[in-house]
Amino acid sequence: MKILRKLLFPFSLLYLFVTAVRNFLFDKGVFKSYTFPVPVIAVGNLSTGGTGKSPQTEYLIRLLSEQYRVATLSRGYKRKSKGFILADQNSNAGILGDEPYQFYSKFPSIQVAVDADRKNGIEQLLSLNQKPEVILLDDAYQHRRVKAGFYILLTSYGDLYAEDYLLPAGNLRENRRGADRANYIVVTKCPSDLSKAEMETIKKKLKPKKSQKVFFTSIEYDEYVYSKEVSINIDDLSEQPKVLVAGIAKPKPFFNYLMEDYDEVMAFPDHHNFTENEITVLNKKAEDRRIVTTEKDYVRLVDKLPADRLFYLPIKSRLLNDKSDFDNTILDYVGKSTANR
Structure with missing residues (x-):
């Protein structure tokens, strides 16, 4: 495996160049990012798949849906439809994709939409008679055309982005410096008995900015x-x-x-x-x-x-540290954004 990574490393350098230029152009405003008059929370990762985005998104749905009209917006990976679709009684996994249809089935009180173009998807949601008061972007960390108000970056306990490499030598979609955009960094799929000492060791590996908070979660099976x-x-x-x-x-x-x-x-x-x-x-x-x-x-x-x-x-995401801090910061962001629209 190490030999294969070495052979693929030159292609990772090319991938690094392309993604770095793209992020630089967004950071400098050459490529435009769009903001919206509604709180937008983006959940995503630096690596490809398997970090627990769905349980984390469902955690946010449970946290917010009792107080606000919540909408989720996903790409709808591997769906058989195209364009913007708002889930209704005629929807299925083929139309929405498996994860959005899972949200729709489990949380009938929220709005579930899919659109590969997140900007257009948000515009369509905000044109509804019952427009959402908060939008959760599922797997949209690299979707720079939309500038979310709050970013949650996930990384797996057994596969930290700090120890990974760019595609194709590794599994990273962009350089590790992309983590700087996050408000929260959440280490997912941890052992339920993860010690405080190991949490501190992982934090040192991730090297968060002073403004960033690091949380740890485990998967809780029903x-x-x-x-x-x-x-x-x-x-x-x-x-x-x-x-x-x-x-x-x-x-x-x-x-x-x-x-x-x-x-x-x-x-x-x-x-x-x-x-x-x-x-x-x-x-x-x-x-x-x-x-x-x-x-x-x-x-x-x-x-x-x-x-x-x-x-x-069923599974749920369970916070192992500072749950009140996590919840209250999210609720405070959404509350202030909603009041100041």
């Missing part, structure tokens, strides 16, 4: 899995063989949480669109076993497998 009609306790689920299916970037924790020795595991690429042959295979497996999958995969499989055999495992 004690139940859910189908369309019923829920089953994890302990009861373990009594019978099952099939575990995941099409996410880093499925190992999901498998480890549920897997017994007699279970079958099926791993697919992130955002995988299941083929007809794969659905046929899964249907055969579902004849005598339950199939348990992730929330993101469930929205793509829910109408293709028997409703009484298909279950999903």
Whole structure:
């Protein structure tokens, strides 16, 4: 692996040049960034996939939606539609993409929209009769045409951006200095018992600016899995063989949480669109076993497998340090921005 990275390093230098020039032109105003009269929070990362953007976005939805009209705006990765789409009762994962449809299914009180052009997407949302009071941009850290009022940068505990390299030698989408744009840096997928000493060690590696706050989160799995009609306790689920299916970037924790020795595991690429042959295979497996999958995969499989055999495992992001500080700063930003519009 190290040899391959060395071979690809010259291409990373070219990638560095292109992304650095682009960011320089945005920073100097040659390329225009647009602001809007509504609080905009961007959640994203420097690396490609697998940092826990969806759980973090859902955390913000829960935090804000009781007080404000919240909208999420995503690109809608791998969706089969184009342009701006506002989710409604006719929407599905094919139209919206799996993660936006997951938001729509879980949080019916919010507005969920997709548009690769985030500027146009925000303009469309603000033209609605019931316009949002706060907009959450999912996976938009590099979308410089929109200048968000608050940036949350995610980095995985086991894959810190400070120890990574630019594409294609590594997984970074832009130089590590891009972290300077963040208000919050959130280290995701940490062990739930992460010590204060290790938090300090990680902070030293990330070298945040004085104005930046660093937080640590872990993934909290539900004690139940859910189908369309019923829920089953994890302990009861373990009594019978099952099939575990995941099409996410880093499925190992999901498998480890549920897997017994007699279970079958099926791993697919992130955002995988299941083929007809794969659905046929899964249907055969579902004849005598339950199939348990992730929330993101469930929205793509829910109408293709028997409703009484298909279950999903919910997850949440749990803050390990300074939760009140995290919440209050976000609420203060949104409150002041809303009052000063």
